[in-house]
Amino acid sequence: MISDREKAAFEAGIKLGALYHQWVGAPISIATASSLERAIEESVALQPFVTGVKVRLVHDRIISNPFGYSEVKGDLFDVELSTRVGHACCRATLAYKGGYPLMSIVALDPCDRPAPD
Amino acid sequence: MISDREKAAFEAGIKLGALYHQWVGAPISIATASSLERAIEESVALQPFVTGVKVRLVHDRIISNPFGYSEVKGDLFDVELSTRVGHACCRATLAYKGGYPLMSIVALDPCDRPAPD
Amino acid sequence: MISDREKAAFEAGIKLGALYHQWVGAPISIATASSLERAIEESVALQPFVTGVKVRLVHDRIISNPFGYSEVKGDLFDVELSTRVGHACCRATLAYKGGYPLMSIVALDPCDRPAPD
């Protein structure tokens, strides 16, 4: 027996792992960061069980290479994501901590609102 | 409060989502499939909380393009992965079902064995 | 001795190969295709020697999976890209032809305009 809470946590993990490995390596600059943030958010929001996603690519850490741009690396991600399975809602984050792009569950609770139809 | 079971499910999700999006698109043929399977397994096994991983790229679905090779697509994956957090052990799979590369928890139980040191 | 024409061709190849393998696998739907097209264009345009890029993800081939979205695959790409090295300008395309995402040089000529400063 797998509970809704456990499934919501599993689904949140899937989306964060997917997000990291899909977008790492993409060319980026401070000027293009927001268009990439929106594209990532729209892309992630398509996936099943996702109820919300907020992506920030930390501008201060976008360091130009000799050709004047950078690429998406683990230290750029600042992501908050929500999933829902049944009545369980999971909120999880991806953020760079202690030299590692850490993915964590920050809340796993009964949902505030009824499920959408 | 997040339980060990929920964390083990979250970690299993991370690894499956990561695996899919890291390796999709890689050139492959039947002749090279097993070397790629081993490379994926060794790579995934490095990640935290992973206690086992078995990757098969379904040979029957490796269809040659006009240049005599193929690429890793969602229908090729047949993966089983185990994670452990504290005393909770999660077993999850990635397999192509109903036209979708589905990720599922197949077991989430107290671990059989004591944790390694 | 490598000519500017040869270098411009090499640079065009780099960008098309990079583009394909960076973005393949990203979740997409018809509703999100244009935001992803813009993000890819802005990303590719950052790279050295690129003078122009036009990305279309062919809407007719965005087929929904059972969860109502799709992912970027080889048959979606319709890309035209220009590079310049010295006085040589290369125009190259990525398009799905004969069951393969084919990359081709379509023109390699002296540039019409003087180089930007």
Next chain:
Amino acid sequence: MISDREKAAFEAGIKLGALYHQWVGAPISIATASSLERAIEESVALQPFVTGVKVRLVHDRIISNPFGYSEVKGDLFDVELSTRVGHACCRATLAYKGGYPLMSIVALDPCDRPAPD
């Protein structure tokens, strides 16, 4: 008119750009580097016009994160690749120079040997 030399340069560019963006982000350690090097070589060798490929992931730059492994980044690649189109043979490299994963043509010559059948 595009010459064989120009096409060989274009094809070499495609393969190096593809290689970089396919494999960047993959979990790696010194213990798993050689299995990944072999998998990349076998994968790249499948692609059209490739006549040789040698991949080294520079061990000295595989720096462990807090969880005891690392991931493939731009500074790890040391790649040499050969392509052939008609009678033209191109040798190109990917190596980290001046803070950038630089792709360069190192030779573009008439081939030493007749084309394989």
